[in-house]
Amino acid sequence: MIEEGCPHRFEFRGAVQVYEGDRLSGVVDVFSCALCGSTDQVVKRPGESARHTLGFDPSPPGQVTCILTCAKGGRADWQLCAVSPGSEMVHNCSPLGGEVKLQVTQDLKVPSFGGVEHALYSLKENVNQAIRLP
Ligand SMILES: [Zn+2]
């Protein structure tokens, strides 16, 4: 159980790299709290200055912070989102031009529809690994 009001002591766990083909599309530094296990992250995209948001966006209790990839017809995008396994998430889908509801399974699978491929990657489980956009 994650207790409310944890003072959070974040420790660096490693980085997740996101590649689009051979091009590095971004790096997410992953931290987790030594006390409650909540994760937090700092996102760096090439050409943008790093946003140091550590401590401002920890995963809410019971939710898992993931990278959601979204691909259609050779164009791909990714974003961070906090999801609750086994429930619905709202996603602002650029290929579909608006908000869609995706049913997330317990093992973090999401459906593809309308010709758009979606996939979720838990930050915790992909530390020090590379994610390739489809
Ligand atoms: Zn904590």
Ligand SMILES: [Zn+2]
């Ligand atoms: Zn989408």
